[in-house]
Amino acid sequence: xxxxxxxxxxxxxxxxxxxxxxxxxxxxxxxxxxxxxxxxxxxxxxxxxxxxxxxxxxxxxxxxxxxxxxxxxxxxxxxxxxxxxxxxxxxxxxxxxxxxxxxxxxxxxxxxxxxxxxxxxxxxxxxxxxxxxxxxxxxxxxxxxxxxxxxxxxxxxxxxxxxxxxxxxxxxxxxxxxxxxxxxxxxxxxxxxxxxxxxxxxxxxxxxxxxxxxxxxxxxxxxxxxxxxxxxxxxxxxxxxxxxxxxxxxxxxxxxxxxxxxxxxxxxxxxxxxxxxxxxxxxxxxxxxxxxxx
Amino acid sequence: xxxxxxxxxxxxxxxxxxxxxxxxxxxxxxxxxxxxxxxxxxxxxxxxxxxxxxxxxxxxxxxxxxxxxxxxxxxxxxxxxxxxxxxxxxxxxxxxxxxxxxxxxxxxxxxxxxxxxxxxxxxxxxxxxxxxxxxxxxxxxxxxxxxxxxxxxxxxxxxxxxxxxxxxxxxxxxxxxxxxxxxxxxxxxxxxxxxxxxxxxxxxxxxxxxxxxxxxxxxxxxxxxxxxxxxxxxxxxxxxxxxxxxxxxxxxxxxxxxxxxxxxxxxxxxxxxxxxxxxxxxxxxxxxxxxxxxxxxxxxxxxxxxxxxxxxxxxxxxxxxxxxxxxxxxxxxxxxxxxxxxxxxxxxxxxxxxxxxxxxxxxxxxxxxxxxxxxxxxxxxxxxxxxxxxxxxxxxxxxxxxxxxxxxxxxxxxxxxxxxxxxxxxxxxxxxxxxxxxxxxxxxxxxxxxxxxxxxxxxxxxxxxxxxxxxxxxxxxxxxxxxxxxxxxxxxxxxxxxxxxxxxxxxxxxxxxxxxxxxxxxxxxxxxxxxxxxxxxxxxxxxxxxxxxxxxxxxxxxx
Numbered sequence: 001x002x003x004x005x006x007x008x009x010x011x012x013x014x015x016x017x018x019x020x021x022x023x024x025x026x027x028x029x030x031x032x033x034x035x036x037x038x039x040x041x042x043x044x045x046x047x048x049x050x051x052x053x054x055x056x057x058x059x060x061x062x063x064x065x066x067x068x069x070x071x072x073x074x075x076x077x078x079x080x081x082x083x084x085x086x087x088x089x090x091x092x093x094x095x096x097x098x099x100x101x102x103x104x105x106x107x108x109x110x111x112x113x114x115x116x117x118x119x120x121x122x123x124x125x126x127x128x129x130x131x132x133x134x135x136x137x138x139x140x141x142x143x144x145x146x147x148x149x150x151x152x153x154x155x156x157x158x159x160x161x162x163x164x165x166x167x168x169x170x171x172x173x174x175x176x177x178x179x180x181x182x183x184x185x186x187x188x189x190x191x192x193x194x195x196x197x198x199x200x201x202x203x204x205x206x207x208x209x210x211x212x213x214x215x216x217x218x219x220x221x222x223x224x225x226x227x228x229x230x231x232x233x234x235x236x237x238x239x240x241x242x243x244x245x246x247x248x249x250x251x252x253x254x255x256x257x258x259x260x261x262x263x264x265x266x267x268x269x270x271x272x273x274x275x276x277x278x279x280x281x282x283x284x285x286x287x288x289x290x291x292x293x294x
Numbered sequence: 295x296x297x298x299x300x301x302x303x304x305x306x307x308x309x310x311x312x313x314x315x316x317x318x319x320x321x322x323x324x325x326x327x328x329x330x331x332x333x334x335x336x337x338x339x340x341x342x343x344x345x346x347x348x349x350x351x352x353x354x355x356x357x358x359x360x361x362x363x364x365x366x367x368x369x370x371x372x373x374x375x376x377x378x379x380x381x382x383x384x385x386x387x388x389x390x391x392x393x394x395x396x397x398x399x400x401x402x403x404x405x406x407x408x409x410x411x412x413x414x415x416x417x418x419x420x421x422x423x424x425x426x427x428x429x430x431x432x433x434x435x436x437x438x439x440x441x442x443x444x445x446x447x448x449x450x451x452x453x454x455x456x457x458x459x460x461x462x463x464x465x466x467x468x469x470x471x472x473x474x475x476x477x478x479x480x481x482x483x484x485x486x487x488x489x490x491x492x493x494x495x496x497x498x499x500x501x502x503x504x505x506x507x508x509x510x511x512x513x514x515x516x517x518x519x520x521x522x523x524x525x526x527x528x529x530x531x532x533x534x535x536x537x538x539x540x541x542x543x544x545x546x547x548x549x550x551x552x553x554x555x556x557x558x559x560x561x562x563x564x565x566x567x568x569x570x571x572x573x574x575x576x577x578x579x580x581x582x583x584x585x586x587x588x589x590x591x592x593x594x595x596x597x598x599x600x601x602x603x604x605x606x607x608x609x610x611x612x613x614x615x616x617x618x619x620x621x622x623x624x625x626x627x628x629x630x631x632x633x634x635x636x637x638x639x640x641x642x643x644x645x646x647x648x649x650x651x652x653x654x655x656x657x658x659x660x661x662x663x664x665x666x667x668x669x670x671x672x673x674x675x676x677x678x679x680x681x682x683x684x685x686x687x688x689x690x691x692x693x694x695x696x697x698x699x700x701x702x703x704x705x706x707x708x709x710x711x712x713x714x715x716x717x718x719x720x721x722x723x724x725x726x727x728x729x730x731x732x733x734x735x736x737x738x739x740x741x742x743x744x745x746x747x748x749x750x751x752x753x754x755x756x757x758x759x760x761x762x763x764x765x766x767x768x769x770x771x772x773x774x775x776x777x778x779x780x781x782x783x784x785x786x787x788x789x790x791x792x793x794x795x796x797x798x799x800x801x802x803x804x805x806x807x808x809x810x811x812x813x814x815x816x817x818x819x820x821x822x823x824x825x826x827x828x829x830x831x832x833x834x835x836x837x838x839x840x841x842x843x844x845x846x847x848x849x850x851x852x853x
Contacts, residue, residue: 096329108329194329224330232323237331244335245323250345250852251337258337259330 012286013106016114051075055125085128086145086185089116090173091159092219094136095238096194098164100282101223108219111282112190113159115217115289119188120155122290132158133180135173136165142180175203184211192219193266194239205273215276215293218266220259222281227255296381296475298369298422298829305364312356316349348852355845359838366834380822382422384472386465387415387442389449390458390483392430393792396451397484397586400510404484405451407509411814412446412482418821424472428465430456451588453768455789456489462503462807463495470498478822481505481807484512487798488791490806503809504817508797514538516559517589517793521545521579522762523596527564528552530579533589533793534559541584547577559793572600574780576771589793595771595783597760603630604752609637609649611732613739617748626749633756637730639665643756645725648697655697667724668702669716675728680717680738682710685750687743693717695735696728709755718755725756 051064054074062076097109106114116132123130124147131145132155143151143158187207193200193216207214229235229248236243248255263279270277278292297303328334338345371381389412395405412427419425419439427435427442430452435445462481469477477500483489485508497503512535519533528545540558544551545565553565567577574597581590604627606615614635621627634640637649639661648671649658659670675696682689688710699716710718717728729735731748738744760782761774767786774782800811812820 099327099329192329194332220330224333227334229326230324233326234323235326235328235331235334238327238329240331242331242335243325244331244338246334246338250348251334251341254337254341254344255334258333258340262333 012111012114012282012284013104015286016106016110051077085123085126086131086183087120087123087128088131088133088145088180088185088187089120089155090187090189090191091116091132091134091162092136092189092191092193093134093140093162093165094192094194095164096192097219099221099238101221105221106282108192108221108282109164112217112219115219115280115286116159116188116190117152117156118286118290119293121152124152129185130155131180133173133176134158134162135176137172138165139173139176140165144180145185175206178203178206178210186213186215188215188217190217190219192224197262197266197269201269201273204270204275208273208275213276214270214273216266216270216278217289217292218263218277218279220279220281222283225256225259225281227252296371298371298420300368302364302368305367306361308364309357309360311360312353316353344852348848351848351852352845355841355848359841359845362834362838362841366831366838368831370830370834372828372830380418380420380423381475382424383419383476383478383822384424384469384474385415385419385477385822386426386428386434386469386479387412387446388428388456388458388461388465388479388481388483389446390430390456390481390489391449391452392456392486392489393451393453393588393788394484394486394489394586394795395430396588397513397515397795399484399513399585404509405449407814408482408484408506409446409449411506411817412480413443414818415480415482415821416442416446424474426465426468428461430454432456432461434464434468453588453786453788454766455792456483458483458485458489459493459495459806462809463497466495466497466501466503466808469501476822477501479503479809480817480821481809484508484795485797485803485811486792486794487796487802488794490798490802494806495808497808503807504820505803505807505809505811506817507800507803507811507813509814512795512797513585515584515586515589515793515795516541516581517586517788517790518543518579518581518592519790519793521577521592521594522764523567523577523594526569527566528577528579528594530555530557530563530565531790532557532559532561532563532581533790535793535795536560541582543579543581545577545579548575552577567596570598572598574598574773574783586793586795589788589790591769592787593769593771593785595762595773595785597762597780597783599753599757599760601626601628602753602757603628603632605629605631605634607634607636607638607640607644609647609730610635611647611730613733613744614647614731614748617739617745618752620745621749621752627752633752635752635756639667639724643723643725645727645751645756647727647730650730662724662726665724667721667726669699669707669719669721669726670701671697671726671728672700674698675715676713678712680710680712680736682718684709685718685747685755687746687750688738691741691743692737693729693735694737695730699726699728720755723756723758725751 052075054063054076058076064075064077067073067075091112093109097112098107100107120130127147129145129147130151132141132143133139134141141158141162143154204214227248232245232247234243234245267277280289389408391405395408397404416425416439425437425439425442427445429449431454458481462479465479469479479501481503483506514535516532516534516538518530520531522529530543536559538559540556540561542554543557543563544554546552547567548570552567555563555565557563574595576593576595578591578593583590604618606618618627631642633643635645637647637658639646649655655671662670675698677694680688680691680693693712696712696717699719707719707721708716709720719726731739733739738747762782763784765784765786766789770786772784773780803811
């Protein structure tokens with residue numbers, strides 16, 4: 001597979017035109033795993049349980065060389081705890097996520113859906129129990145974490161069945177999530193984080209205290225990083241209907257500084273809580289976003 | 295501050311354009327959906343003060359830019375102590391090109407200096423100034439700068455005298471009548487003492503008078519002030535700078551030199567004229583050339599009349615007959631009947647004396663009336679002394695008896711008066727005397743002036759004296775004609791006061807003309823000094839450029 005044909009490295013919008021979430025996510029994951037030298041999610045246990053066929057992306061150290069020598073076929077060894085990782089993917093479905101700064105780009109929600117599907121596929125291929133929660137001002141869809149066959153399809157359906165919401169209340173959604181994650185596991189939050197950071201951080205901090213590994217994908221459209229527009233415009237918030245009249249040229253620098261400061265504040269706050277924070281723009285190839293977990 | 299183009303100030307309304315554009319632009323901004331309004335609000339809140347300051351600064355800069363451009367277009371004039379232009383001024387330049395301006399002072403013509411200074415005054419004016427030029431002819435010429443400069447350049451010495459006090463007063467009134475921010479009168483003259491006239495110029499307080507000081511020490515000058523012929527003699531009077539040495543004066547008559555005398559300013563001299571045939575003749579009296587040539591020559595005219603043919607009529611009296619006899623002997627009169635003298639009006643030229651018999655007075659009056667003479671004799675005249683300008687020889691003579699001459703009101707016909715009442719009158723061909731020429735009536739027959747009086751009476755008064763008038767102007771003689779006869783003459787010449795080149799003292803000039811007497815350099819500095827202005831449009835355009843650059847800098851740097 002040449003780099004030019006690897007979907008994980010192509011422009012997300014172009015990749016999205018290939019088909020539905022499943023196709024895109026599968027293609028992305030295939031390309032991603034083909035180029036991966038080391039699995040990002042390694043089981044915690046070392047107790048061998050069974051063999052499974054080698055898949056691109058599997059680490060070579062888990063290849064069973066004896067079987068290779070005997071049968072000339074590649075098998076990797078799997079360990080007991082590898083299947084015990086419970087990952088929960090939280091996808092922000094608020095109205096602000098259904099926005100894109102340019103027609104040729106994916107909305108943040110579309111990007112998040114495809115990234116979530118790809119993440120889920122990667123996790124499920126590693127036999128990690130993977131679940132899904134979509135939320136806006138309330139929890140909309142909950143797909144409990146499973147590892148059984150058909151789980152990925154359920155996850156994808158959960159994404160598809162979640163319409164674009166209105167407001168955002170991540171705090172409530174995250175609190176509800178804590179009741180769903182009874183065992184320690186991994187929580188991946190895919191959101192534009194356009195909500196009250198203090199409340200959201202409180203919930204994330206609670207998850208960390210419960211022993212969860214928390215990973216935050218801060219999704220932003222490139223147009224949210226650099227303010228552009230007509231000489232003067234009334235910018236209306238999609239969720240709160242708050243509006244403000246500004247001249248983009250005048251405020252561009254201050255806005256860019258404010259956004260950069262907000263990103264930094266999120267990054268610092270997450271780091272303090274042991275939360276992995278990744279800032280991703282919607283023009284970032286999916287493979288690059290997946291690699292952030294490596 | 296004033297403006298050369300005040301109408302351009304209407305453009306100041308454009309100063310509102312930046313504010314209006316700002317307001318209009320703010321009214322309907324397009325609406326844009328944007329999820330990260332919370333960041334936008336935070337940025338806007340943090341930058342609000344800076345943006346407000348930026349907007350205010352840009353508004354001020356743009357408004358100031360428009361104002362600066364509009365003001366520059368209006369060409370503002372700002373007060374300055376030195377240099378620069380001046381605000382619109384009503385300027386009257388008095389150029390004294392009277393005859394004295396033709397004098398050569400220190401090797402240069404005075405008029406050249408005066409023209410140069412007048413030219414500088416006019417050339418310093420701007421198109422916003424109102425200009426007038428007054429010269430010795432007294433005409434107040436208004437016009438543009440170039441037109442007046444052309445007049446100054448072509449101005450020569452005028453034969454007319456300029457009464458500076460009167461002209462400066464008039465010039466000041468002309469300037470005062472003009473609704474200009476400043477008013478000035480520049481008096482460019484040699485400042486002759488005699489040119490100041492009498493009285494003082496009335497200068498309105500709003501008018502500034504600048505007087506050019508004399509250029510140098512005046513040269514000694516002599517001029518012929520007067521030349522008149524009387525009784526076959528030319529009487530000369532000289533004028534000029536006091537203390538000037540006498541010079542020879544030559545009298546020419548009928549193309550020949552009639553005589554020469556030595557005279558100085560203030561001196562009078564007489565030169566007898568040689569006898570000649572009857573008729574009008576023009577002569578001249580001329581001095582040796584000096585620094586002022588215009589007054590070195592003066593014309594005169596005289597009429598040599600043939601001897602009158604006189605007859606003594608009834609009632610003439612013995613004294614008259616005796617006087618006529620003397621005159622006949624002296625060839626002053628001849629025998630004939632051109633003129634009759636008696637107590638009855640004759641058919642021709644008649645000198646009528648009152649009849650000795652009062653009963654005949656009514657007959658005389660009727661005869662006078664029949665000839666259309668408006669005068670008549672009336673009794674009741676009181677004795678008195680004769681007063682006469684036309685017949686100086688009888689002035690002071692005593693009149694013991696007289697009739698009152700009443701009837702006409704034409705004072706020009708009265709040649710002599712007693713107690714202010716007519717005593718000797720002339721109407722057409724009739725001369726009427728209020729007293730008989732007898733010692734019982736008047737003392738005149740007993741005086742030496744009696745024969746000359748009778749001579750004048752029959753030769754000049756009765757036959758009609760041809761008047762010779764004098765007037766100011768280019769030296770020449772103009773004759774007055776009636777049909778084929780020459781009945782009078784006017785001799786033109788310069789005003790005798792022009793010969794005295796003595797300048798007035800600065801104090802006198804300032805007192806009479808009401809302005810400062812300044813040297814040429816001082817006048818150049820003081821000219822329009824009260825209204826000196828600089829055109830600030832250049833500075834305003836520079837300011838506009840700076841404002842534009844500042845606006846661009848603020849717009850870019852504070853973006």
